[in-house]
Amino acid sequence: MQKKISFRLLAFSLLLTAICLLQTGCKFNPDMQTPGESYLQGEWQQDSVTMQKQLVSYSLYNLKFNCDSFFVSIKTFSKANTGADSCTKGGSWTEYAKGVYEQKDDTLHVRGLFCNADYSYKDPTGCFRSGVYEESFKVIKKTDSVVQFNPTSSVISINAHLIKRSTCNPKPL
Structure with a gap:
């Protein structure tokens, strides 16, 4: 009797695994980094924002793409007092995020976590945003x-120029 039950359990689990593998939403994670978009590989910098002197606050982006990964530095300038001076440092501060990206048609989707300048994960009790960083851009x-880069969460475009071109050399994950 116990052999029959364990055979049925094994058959059921094999059937469930086969169904899962046939579905598009069920796949194993790759063991190698994917190559990403070749035209994005390298470091891109935004030098200014249209009418930035008239804006109360604005941000300048520095984006680095390596294979399917990204690292972004967001330097924000604000004329408004938005918090403790130890955080805003007289009206300017920098936030960092790292993660992975993918592009479908003209839309670039980035998803990662806020981090420190040295790529280490950010303490959630510190200044400004922490946790998940997620954004979509029309490119x-x-x-x-x-x-x-036209962010879906803002009307201010990011016009970035290439500082340094790189090539993707996928690494094991």
């Missing part, structure tokens, strides 16, 4: 060295 490739 317009202007030239080989100029890309416009």
